[in-house]
Amino acid sequence: MKLVAPLSAFDRGDLATAGGKGANLGELVNNAFPVPDGFVVTTQAYEQVAQGRNTREQLERAELPDDLRQAIVGAYAELGGGAVAVRSSATAEDLPGAAFAGQQDTYLNVVGEQALLDAVRRCWGSLFTERAVAYRARLGIDDAEVRIAVVVQSMVQAEAAGVMFTADPVSGDRTRIVVDASSGLGEAVVSGLVTPDHYVLRRSGEIDFTPGRREVVIRGVEGGGVVHESGGAERAERLPDAVLTELGGLGRRVAGHFGRPQDIEWAYAKGRVHLLQARPMTALPPPPVGPLNPIRRRLATVLLEYLPVRPYPIDMTTWLPYGPAGLMGKVTRYFGLRQAFEGFLVEEDGVVYRIVPPSPSPSPRMLATPFKMMRKARRYDPARWTEDPRFRDYLAAAERLRARDLTAMSWPELVRMPRQALALVEPVADLRIDYLPGTGIALLRLILALRLLGLAEWYGPLMGGARTRTSDANQALERLAEVARRTGALKGGPQPEEFQREFAAFLAEYGHRESASPILITPPTWSEAPEIVLSLVEVLAAEPPKDRPRDPLEGLLTHPRLRSERRRARLARKVAAARAGIAFREDSHLAFMLPHPILRRSLLEMGRRMTERDVLDRPEALFHLRLEELEEITGLADLRPEDAERLRETVRARAVKREQLSGVRLIDPAEVFGAGDTGDALITGAPAGGGSATGPVKVIREPAEFGRLAPGDVLVCPYTNPSWTPLFQQAAAVVVDTGGAASHAAIVAREYGIPAVMGTGTATSVLEDGQVVTVNGDTGAVTAAP
Incomplete structure (x- = not known):
């Protein structure tokens, strides 16, 4: 392997030799893109010098071996001598998941052999600047695994230069090219020293232009080095349309060649455009999904509620396709609806990148669906589903698998456990297929009966009063909080034996409940994260529980329109049947989560x-x-x-990609919930009832923060699931980024009589802790309070 070689000797596969920048530039050179001539001082040269030197100072003062010095000087002479740009090119940069933008050094307008050798050494040393070391640490990249090459190119004394993104970095729109430009060398734009001219090139040929301010202009000086000049007198001339058209064409070609949007540095001099660097755009939002019809919009709100965190690859190949989401996909396919719960997550480089709301479509078998539903509704009563032999068999099988000792298994036995846990779920879909029709018909009958009586507004409160395993869990938490208040269990020191006993019993009964999402395997369960439950108990123990409102059914049965005893009895039966359906839907979910901790424990044991x-x-x-x-x-x-x-490299690459996407949304909430005019409101969403209430905002982003909520706070959160609902007992109101008026959180909020606003999209980023707001659950508006 050579210590020094021309750019044309490399291509995109030579990351280990030429670093990210050198490999990509070599690829461009070999595909006839306009790249300045140059050469690469390879990573082998760095390794030769770096032996025994692992600090910036040592590398910058290192004596170069004669063969390496001669190779660099010879390549410089072949390039024609004169001014060159010297750029660091590390093996961990310009990757799909990690740009390392600005982490290593670049030296412009370097003139002369000695200045070039010094610049090469300083590039090597920049591998160990504080910013570069910290950046690698954040991404989990070991310093010992990184090498650095140096790219040397003929200097382009640019009249204008800057950066081009082949997709809109804010919206993710792949049909737009964004160009930032300013006078002089592009370093002023790259380093943020100027407010650049901003161009948006649309596929139609239209160009949007926003002039910059040219605060500074960087130029090369004769003899080497650069100067920073005041740009105040510089004329803010727009780039010629021909140059912008050429840039746009080059950008699309480069993106097409590499197969993904690119971040490109460019320069314009003497009538020519030069490409100085190309790397994949990182932290790029997914492209807009386009207009959503009501069905896709509704599915998107559900998916956002179920996906509060980005799924991991193990989620995508275990619980996501086989757990509740896969189960519902099987149910909907049985009743003739295709693609309702499949293919809604798109991966890139092995990491989930975006949500694309599915587009369900009917199949011919849907014609038979009404007959299927009526037949099953007559045969399978949701009020008696726990008596079904299949359910009893399921519980027994789950218990047998749960009781197995994972630590005593051989590796072949252990690696089979995930499939066995997932296989437990398969019969669950059959139970759902059989009992959901009875649920749907019972709900429909109640809705029609209430409408005929002119009492449709009673439906929500009546369903909120259904007894479910979730409401049982919430009441058990309240009892646990009462024990904590009575025994002083949460005041520090050893926990009283009574509280320990009650707490253990609670986890034995409900500990398999998910903490974040029912469709992911990676977040811990309540048993694995008991601190979440303790936080809930702490919140509930802060003051005595609110009095639960009486059962709405009692009030309904005294309504003047129900004077007939027969009519009251008939309606009470319809309410009981509908509530049994609601209980089936809720309780079967909790029961069907039993394989979840088995699967999770087997994966963690591996x-x-x-x-x-x-x-x-x-x-x-x-x-x-x-x-x-x-x-x-x-x-x-x-x-x-x-x-x-x-395997280690696969984990590293996906971890880096995931970290780079940590601030990128799976889908733009505005596409799902809209971004209309909020008027005087701070935020708006779907009204979910409960009147209005005023209080200080408390933003709770994850279950680990449950203990931060104080009585009377307005709970503002990104999503909810049954784990969150005990907080509603203390909150003055609830405002949620996701969900709708029919979501679980909205139903429970109405049950507790607190205002709820769902589907705001951005409440957690707009509202701040301590901000006093008024939440109107009837209009969906959150306004500033005096």
Whole structure:
């Protein structure tokens, strides 16, 4: 391998030799893109010098071996001498998941052999600047695994230069190209020293232009180096349309060649456009999904509520396709609806990148659906579903699998456990198929009866009064809070024996409940994160519980329109049947989560063993792998070193990509919930009832923050699930980014009689802790309070 080689000697596959920048530039050179001539001082040269030197100062003062010095000087002479740009090119930069933009150094207008050698050494040393080390640490990249090459190119003394994004970096729109430009060298734009001219190139050929201010102009000076000049007198001339058209064409070609949107540095000099760098755009929002019809919009609100966090690869290959979402997909297909719960998550580089709300379509079998539903509704009563032998068999099978000792299993036995846990769920879909028709028909009958009586507004409160396992869990939490108040369990020191006993009993009954999402396997359960439950108990124990409103059915049965005893009895039966359906829907979900902790524990046991063998750095790193990748491992003792390294590299790459996407939304909430005029309101959403209330905002983003809520706070959260609903007992109101008026959170809020506003899209980013607001659950508006 050469210490120094021309750019044309490399392509995109030479990351380990030329670094990210050098590999991409070599690819462009070899595909006839307008790139300035240059050469690469390879990573082998760096390794030769870096032996025994691992600090910035040592590398910058290092003596270069004669063969390396001669190779660099010779390549410089072949380039024609004169001014060059010297750019760092690390092996961990310009990747799909990590740009490392600005983390290593660049030196412009370098003139002379000695200045070039010094610049090369300083580029090497920049691998260990504080900012570069901190950036790698955030991404979990080991310093010892990174190497650095140096790219040397003929200097382009630019008249104008800047950056081009081949997709809109804010909206993610792939049909737009965004160009930032300013006078002089592009470093002024890249480093943020100027407010650049801003161009948006649309596919139609239309160009939007916003002039910049040219606060600073950077120019090369004769003899080497650059100067920063005041740009106040610089004329803010727009780039010629011909140059912008050429830039747009080049940008689309580069993006097409690399197969993804690109971040491109460019320069314009003497009538020519030059490309100085191309790397994948990182942290790019997904492209807009386009107009959503009411069905797709409704499905999107459900998905956002169920996906508060980005799924991992292990989610995508285990619980997501086989758990509740996969189960509902099987149910909807049976009744003739295709693509209702499939294909809604798109991956990129092995990491979930975006939500695309599905577009359900009817199949011919839907013609028979009404007959199927009537037949099943007559045969399967939701009030008696727990007596079904299939359900009893399911419970027994789940208990047998749960009781197995994972730690005593061989690796082949352990690696089969996930499939066995997932297989438990298969009969559950049949139970749902059989009992949901009775639920739907019971609800429909009640709705029609109430409408005929002119009492349709009673439907929501009546359903909120249904007894379910969720309401049982909430009442059990209240009893636990009462024990905590009475025994002083949460005041520090050892917990009283009575509280410990009650707490253990609660986790035994409800500990398999999910903490964040029912369709993901990676978030912990209540048993695995008991601090979440303790936070809920702490919130509830802060003051005595509110009096529960009486059952709405009692009030309804005294209504003047129900004077007939027969009419009251008939309506009471319809309410009981509808509530039994609601209970089936809720309770079956909780029961069907029983395989979840079995699956999760088996995965973490695999992760623990892989950590012991140094294949992973921690058990949870296994979440970055797919189930089929784990199943390919026949044993850990005989795992080949190259296979172990391949697994480690896969985990590293996906972890970096995931970290870069940490601030990127799976879908723009405005596409789902709209972005209309809020008028005087701070935020608006779907009104979910409950009147209005005023209080200080408390933004709670995850279950770990439950303990921060104080009585009388306005709970503002990104999503809710049954784990959150005990908080409603203390909250003055609830405002949620996701969900709708029919969501679980809205129903429970109405049950507690507190205002609720759902589907705001951005409440958690607009509202701030301590801000006093008024929440109107009837209009969906959240306004500033005096």
